[in-house]
Amino acid sequence: MxxxxxxxxxxxxxxxxxxxxxxxxxxxxxxxxxxxxxxxxxxxxxxxxxxxxxxxxxxxxxxxxxxxxxxxxxxxxxxxxxxxxxxxxxxxxxxxxxxxxxxxxxxxxxxxxxxxxxxxxxxxxxxxxxxxxxxxxxxxxxxxxGLDPDGVQIGGSFTLQNNSDKTGQMLGWTVGGSGFINNNGGGNLDISNSTFGSYLTCSGNTTGFTGTGDNSHSQAGPNKNGFVGQCAGLGGGGSPG
Known part of the structure; x- marks a missing residue:
């Protein structure tokens, strides 16, 4: 084991x-x-x-x-x-x-x-x-x-920043507040079937993000769906690196 x-x-x-x-x-x-x-x-x-x-x-x-x-x-x-x-x-x-x-x-x-x-x-x-x-x-x-944790529930905000690696998956997460994923190294992070109570913003990461089925209770971002920056394409496919 x-x-x-x-x-x-x-x-x-x-x-x-x-x-x-x-x-x-x-x-x-x-x-x-x-x-x-x-x-x-x-x-x-x-x-x-x-x-x-x-x-x-x-x-x-x-x-x-x-x-x-x-x-x-x-x-x-x-x-x-x-x-x-x-x-x-x-x-x-x-x-x-x-x-x-x-x-x-x-x-x-x-x-x-x-x-x-x-x-x-x-x-x-x-x-x-x-x-x-x-x-x-x-x-x-x-x-x-990888462990690729799924079903994680966070009542407040989620911040992931300045880490050497963000590779993995966030599957079926529920975040009650905002999400901030900034200035991380490593490979792709797949965020799928996750819900954010406010917006999710991603910037300064070495690579982009992929994901489908994501939701946000915000109208921030270019698509007015609550996904901003490198995470702008979430909910409908991938986002640019």
Whole structure:
């Protein structure tokens, strides 16, 4: 299994101080240093540059991952606050018939690796910037295998900017606010059967976009359909690069 290979490499990476199954609580903050399963944690969760895997976990607070962290979210995972990550070394997630990954707040990621999986539900906004790989492919396989998450729900806005790669697919996404996809490298991003509560604007990306079946509740853009810039052709085919 692809994730198992990632586990083995991560165990080697954190061999100096990793303790599997450790959750150290101080005050209202829990520090994750390994694998946490089947728990409800009251308060915030802190990942201090270590390996942290959550499976069937509810966090009644926010999650913050510091530089060098490896964060794995195995559904179902419910975070009632925000998810914030800075320059993580590794990111992975999985789906489950038992539930989804839900974040009641917002996702803010700056630098490093970050990965999105099917059917994530974020009640706030999502802001992803300066990744060394795209959020639509697995960092386990150096950008060579795609996850192409579908059915993602975002209550607020979606921002993807200044990332080294945007290659992949956004299939059946629902974004309650506006979308901003700007200044990203990499290959084509297919946005299909997705709905935006406001406009989607795309500019400064190294390549264009393709997609069909997209909708927007805005009349912005040259076609007055809410799709602007490099995304102007979405909803009826591809857009120019």
């Amino acid at each position: 692809r994730r198992l290979v990632g586990f083995l490499s991560l165990f080697a990476l954190f061999a100096g101080g990793l303790t599997v199954g450790t959750a150290v609580t101080a005050s209202a903050t829990t520090t994750c240093n390994g694998f946490i399963q089947n728990q409800t944690i009251v308060g915030n969760l802190y990942v201090p540059g270590t390996y942290c895997e959550l499976q069937n976990v509810t966090i009644k607070g926010s999650v913050t991952a510091q530089p060098g962290s490896a964060l794995i979210l195995d559904a179902p995972v419910h975070i009632t606050g925000n998810l914030t990550a800075y320059n993580m070394n590794f990111s992975n997630c999985s789906t489950s018939s038992r539930g989804i990954v839900q974040i009641d707040g917002s996702i803010i990621v700056n630098g490093g690796a970050f990965q999105i999986c099917d059917n994530w539900k974020v009640l706030g906004s999502v802001n992803i910037s300066s990744l060394f790989s795209g959020p639509f492919v697995s960092s386990e396989c150096d950008g060579e295998c």
